[in-house]
Amino acid sequence: DPYSAEPTRHPALQINSLKPFNAEPPSSILSDNYITPSVIFFKRNHLPVPRVDPETYRLEIEGLPGGVASLTLNELKSCFPKHTITATLQCAGNRRSEMNTVKQVKGLNWGIAAISNATWSGALLRDVLVHYGFGPEVAAKAQHVQFEGLDKDVTGTAYGASIPLNKAVSEEGDVLLAYEMNGEDLPPDHGYPVRVVVPGIVGARNVKWLGKIVVSEEESKSHWQQNDYKGFSPGTDWDTVDFKSAPAIQELPIQSAITHPAEGTSVDANDGEVTVKGYAWSGGGREVVRVDVSIDGGKTWHVAKLRTGDKGQQAPPPPPGKAWAWKLWEIDVPLPHSAQELEIVCKAVDSSYNMQPDTVAPIWNLRGVLSNAWHRVKVKVNE
Numbered sequence: 368d369p370y371s372a373e374p375t376r377h378p379a380l381q382i383n384s385l386k387p388f389n390a391e392p393p394s395s396i397l398s399d400n401y402i403t404p405s406v407i408f409f410k411r412n413h414l415p416v417p418r419v420d421p422e423t424y425r426l427e428i429e430g431l432p433g434g435v436a437s438l439t440l441n442e443l444k445s446c447f448p449k450h451t452i453t454a455t456l457q458c459a460g461n462r463r464s465e466m467n468t469v470k471q472v473k474g475l476n477w478g479i480a481a482i483s484n485a486t487w488s489g490a491l492l493r494d495v496l497v498h499y500g501f502g503p504e505v506a507a508k509a510q511h512v513q514f515e516g517l518d519k520d521v522t523g524t525a526y527g528a529s530i531p532l533n534k535a536v537s538e539e540g541d542v543l544l545a546y547e548m549n550g551e552d553l554p555p556d557h558g559y560p561v562r563v564v565v566p567g568i569v570g571a572r573n574v575k576w577l578g579k580i581v582v583s584e585e586e587s588k589s590h591w592q593q594n595d596y597k598g599f600s601p602g603t604d605w606d607t608v609d610f611k612s613a614p615a616i617q618e619l620p621i622q623s624a625i626t627h628p629a630e631g632t633s634v635d636a637n638d639g640e641v642t643v644k645g646y647a648w649s650g651g652g653r654e655v656v657r658v659d660v661s662i663d664g665g666k667t668w669h670v671a672k673l674r675t676g677d678k679g680q681q682a683p684p685p686p687p688g689k690a691w692a693w694k695l696w697e698i699d700v701p702l703p704h705s706a707q708e709l710e711i712v713c714k715a716v717d718s719s720y721n722m723q724p725d726t727v728a729p730i731w732n733l734r735g736v737l738s739n740a741w742h743r744v745k746v747k748v749n750e
């Protein structure tokens with residue numbers, strides 16, 4: 368059984384698939400912590416978890432002037448300055464289950480919690496590439512940086528992905544070769560001993576158990592770069608889809624969802640108000656600047672309070688274009704007289720004034736990715 372060495376996992380996780388292991392935290396606890404504890408951070412594996420020996424681990428780097436370079440874990444930790452960022456990871460399939468209500472899509476049936484937020488520490492990819500000879504001559508030819516994982520399928524094919532070279536080498540990109548998550552060694556499920564963290568970019572490019580980096584003229588040839596993780600028209604079906612015709616997803620669109628109250632629960636009319644909570648995040652380092660909340664299906668709106676830390680704590684605002692972490696939000700909305708049911712809705716706005724679409728049907732796509740319509744939750748009002 369290729370899955371015989373899987374790590375133990377927290378029992379609160381809601382499992383989408385056991386082999387490979389895919390799970391999300393219950394959405395009701397997702398917004399309890401600004402920094403998601405690693406044990407409940409969503410887990411998305413395509414293959415068995417490889418058990419990597421830190422003593423024999425080597426990170427290979429190809430496509431730079433000196434030929435193939437090979438780094439030990441100790442070299443990565445000691446030869447390059449350690450950087451720490453707080454960054455949210457979101458799977459392209461987060462909220463896919465809502466697309467299934469329009470028409471069946473292919474993929475894991477994620478709820479709203481295939482997204483989590485952590486602090487990550489490691490060497491800057493830029494520093495490592497520059498150390499091994501990256502410069503204008505390489506930049507004149509190469510356009511992509513490919514990553515290969517140490518997890519392999521039965522044919523020996525590894526998980527792989529790539530990102531634009533610009534993101535990888537720019538001073539502002541903050542791309543990390545991370546060896547710590549939330550102040551500890553990376554857990555096995557999250558890529559021990561090294562993963563790439565590409566803040567602002569779809570989860571799929573944040574390659575875990577990183578074995579090889581290739582600076583290249585071409586994108587990764589991997590299935591997950593070429594024939595998956597792309598968006599299509601609602602009119603495109605499995606008979607007509609041409610994966611070559613669409614770009615690989617990199618930066619994700621604006622997103623928000625309601626974590627409290629839960630669908631189908633009740634609120635008490637005597638409370639006079641309802642507390643609504645959730646998360647909001649946008650890709651590409653675009654900052655969430657506002658979250659609008661409605662409890663009447665979108666007829667009237669209220670502006671939620673945003674927070675960037677736990678227990679009312681506020682971090683200083685991120686530099687423009689470097690908002691890698693989500694914001695949690697909360698609002699108490701007065702209950703209207705004699706309402707029996709509430710349709711709670713949220714929608715977020717980012718620093719480019721991108722907004723979420725109001726319904727899911729016009730953004731439906733056969734793979735169920737990029738699901739970011741207004742999130743709606745219905746609750747009863749008890750007299």
Ligand code: MTE
Binds near residue numbers: 456458517518556574
């Ligand atoms: N890296 C490797 N090597 N293998 C994988 O299956 N899954 C990707 C990405 N990196 C994957 C990978 C996908 S699709 C996502 S959404 C994120 O890892 C999930 O990261 P997490 O499990 O740390 O939450």
Ligand code: MO
Binds near residue numbers: 411460570
């Ligand atoms: Mo993903």
